[in-house]
Amino acid sequence: MADAHPARTPQPDGATGVIVFADGRTIWGRGFGSEGQVVGELCFHTAMTGYQEIMTDPSFARQIIAFTFPHIGNVGANEEDVEAGEAHALGCLVREAVTSPSNFRSQQDFPTWMAATGRIGISGVDTRALTRLVRREGPPTIAIAHNASGHFDLEALQQMAAEWPGLEGMDLAKEVSRDQLEAWSGGKWELGEGYALGDNDMSKPHVVAIDYGAKRNIFRNLVEAGARVTVLPATASFDEVMSHKPDGFFLSNGPGDPAATGEYAVPVIQSMLATKKPLFGICLGHQMLALAVGGKTAKMFQGHRGANHPVKRLSDGQVEITSMNHGFAVERAGLPDNVRETHVSLFDDSNCGIELTDRPAFSVQYHPEASPGPQDSFYLFERFVKQLAKEA
Numbered sequence: 001m002a003d004a005h006p007a008r009t010p011q012p013d014g015a016t017g018v019i020v021f022a023d024g025r026t027i028w029g030r031g032f033g034s035e036g037q038v039v040g041e042l043c044f045h046t047a048m049t050g051y052q053e054i055m056t057d058p059s060f061a062r063q064i065i066a067f068t069f070p071h072i073g074n075v076g077a078n079e080e081d082v083e084a085g086e087a088h089a090l091g092c093l094v095r096e097a098v099t100s101p102s103n104f105r106s107q108q109d110f111p112t113w114m115a116a117t118g119r120i121g122i123s124g125v126d127t128r129a130l131t132r133l134v135r136r137e138g139p140p141t142i143a144i145a146h147n148a149s150g151h152f153d154l155e156a157l158q159q160m161a162a163e164w165p166g167l168e169g170m171d172l173a174k175e176v177s178r179d180q181l182e183a184w185s186g187g188k189w190e191l192g193e194g195y196a197l198g199d200n201d202m203s204k205p206h207v208v209a210i211d212y213g214a215k216r217n218i219f220r221n222l223v224e225a226g227a228r229v230t231v232l233p234a235t236a237s238f239d240e241v242m243s244h245k246p247d248g249f250f251l252s253n254g255p256g257d258p259a260a261t262g263e264y265a266v267p268v269i270q271s272m273l274a275t276k277k278p279l280f281g282i283c284l285g286h287q288m289l290a291l292a293v294g295g296k297t298a299k300m301f302q303g304h305r306g307a308n309h310p311v312k313r314l315s316d317g318q319v320e321i322t323s324m325n326h327g328f329a330v331e332r333a334g335l336p337d338n339v340r341e342t343h344v345s346l347f348d349d350s351n352c353g354i355e356l357t358d359r360p361a362f363s364v365q366y367h368p369e370a371s372p373g374p375q376d377s378f379y380l381f382e383r384f385v386k387q388l389a390k391e392a
């Protein structure tokens, strides 16, 4: 029978996973992890390590990650390397079949962990071709499916992809945020020691952090730098924030379109700024600080996702190698006079940091908490905690 979609490649023997685009293109592979089907935005990630941290970063909600590093899953999975209680990326696409784990920290193989967190993986995918496609066309919507029997309804998958509205305009922070306050406890990880226990010393400067989809390593870094942290849900009101008597505020990373999240977050951030207490934001938090002071954000063509992105610090020309994961960016044009640009991407000159000139508030687009990635930018946590200490 003639295929109604010339773009559709015939299913090879043994294919148990498929990627379907809105225009009917299909890419076949072998499924692993959970069985089922999901739809979301395809993005590529260039980090060579940290696949578990990446899969559990809530900023990846509604995204499917093509890892450009071919050997994913080779160090297995453990209970420690997670950035949130569950996986948030919908699935991942990898080049090589996942081999048995070889690492002393491995507790589970990667496919078992993926299945346990309900996530779909497809191996045997030409991830280089996918990356080139994203670079050429921008991030497409794809539906992916894994079925051990090899039966797929390609028509239905194509329709899912065609009907998905895209990340623009989507507020996902509310969905992935905690719904309860958390008195954060726990510091950085050390080999042989695990995570440091937090002491919750009440005399330390106190930061109230808003969880828009936060990675745990951010809070561990704040603790490491000397702060006490209380985490509140994304929709916490300004009164609730102030009832915890903060010395300063932190705005977390998170998924989705900052402009959509800004609708409820921006007024609270504006009230925080009015107190003139220190404020620090990372990634989505950076974008929302920019929105709160009257700036604009826009969807990027292909986004930045990797663990070696060079960023120039404009104050002294120093280059920081950073972890990145964003698909929206703050527009330089239109930032008000009391906002100074502090960092720019050396990949595409996009904005990577701002500070206010009339109060202690600053933010960065990249991830100074690493996990995975370099720790060049830890100084930002120290700077923030020093500012908090002046308040305390």
Ligand SMILES: NC(=O)CC[C@H](N)C(=O)O
Residues within 6 Å of the ligand: 059, 252, 253, 254, 255, 256, 257, 258, 282, 283, 284, 285, 325, 326, 327, 328, 329
């Ligand atoms: N890591 C993040 O906080 C991502 C922010 C935002 N969702 C973006 O894609 O740009």
